[in-house]
Amino acid sequence: MSATPISRYDGVQVSGGVQVRMTADRVRRWEFGTAPFARRGYDNADVDRFRVQVADELDLLATQIASLRAENERLNDRVELHRHGVIPSAGTAAAKAPAAKEVNLLSAAQREAEQIIAQAHDYARRVAEYARMQYESYMRAAAEEAKQEAERAVADYRSSAGPSFDDTVATREALRIFGEMMVSHMQAAARHLDDGSEQLARTMDRIAKETPGAPFAAGPAAAQAALPRHHQR
Template sequence: MSTTPISRYEGVTVAAGGPQVRLTADRVRRWEFSTASFTRRGYDHHDVDRFRMQVADELDLMVTQITRLREENERLNDRVELHRHGVIPSAGSAAAMPAAKEVNLLSAAQREAEQIIAQAHDYARRVAEYARMQYESYMQAAAEEARQEAERAVQDYRRSAGSEFDDSVATREAFRIYGEMMISHMQSAARQLDDGCAQLARTMDRLAGPAGAGPAVAANGATAALPRQYPPQR
């Protein structure tokens, strides 16, 4: 398992470029989000938590569907083998039709399983991109909040100091408040991102086994939509 950090889904590493690859559990664990700029307002971090839980629920649903397909695939494979070796008796061409039908079902189920797995990988890619945007927005909002708090502290000091107001003291106090608030926000964001990456990695590990197949599940085949974006907190 590689330990090289990555910052983009297309397979580009921090040190050098690489070929486009699919998102895997290992890549989720090594994902590093870029540092956000502090020029725009962003989303509330509670929305990121809600989003992370929706992602986990959606991927768990996909795992359940794939598990059912694998179980049905094993059942059909066993039955086809029994027909092939004559364990299940057949009466000429009349018995050949059910076996052919099962083979067709197996082929259709394999295609269905491959489609579901492809959708799961695509969804995981979009999840990572959405999480990156949420992280940047959260840090932008945190920077704005810290800046406003530092400005309030300087204004309070100016009122209380009166003629003894010292620019250097005000500057040091503003930087101290801003730095402490940003460190706290960044630590909180890092914990949330670590939890989200760990949850997604566990789910992708469950998808990493060989693709099974079975009869088509009741689904419209549409790719799952990302959770709704919420407006930034003012």
């Protein structure tokens, strides 16, 4: 066992301004002064002084050893960590490692949560796809109807105008009718969407109240923000 880590310690006996380290050897060779008046034994004051010093010295050493031991342990762990990435000798690892039963229980819970999330996402995807198809077929039907209406108007105009038939007038009329029809269809759709969005906002409010930690903390403003911009008022 080498003593190198203890390069310096503070237990010093100051005599004549020179620092002298207290060592086991010095203790052994310590010479006590002789007692006055031919009494047997050592000088009490001398002994007391020595005892106090030795006690202090031992206290100091004890704390130093404790802290060095901790330091050593820490360094050993670091070495092991660098070498293995884990502390296999910790022993606590094995004790701390949760039992397979616990682990499997947590795994099952995690799985179930994921299934619920996946189901919710799947449902949302279907709803969105359905809405997209509805929208496209609605638009197609609206355009078709508006086109027919416009063609009918042009035919009416043609039969009533007779020889004074003007191509520009017919085109203008057709476009006007087509436009008006599309606008009225869009307005109907917008009313429909307004109803839907109000219902959605109410639902989101309700969900937010029921789940305090909901990420999309709703409220009318948030519900509004969740709608396409053409629909925000």
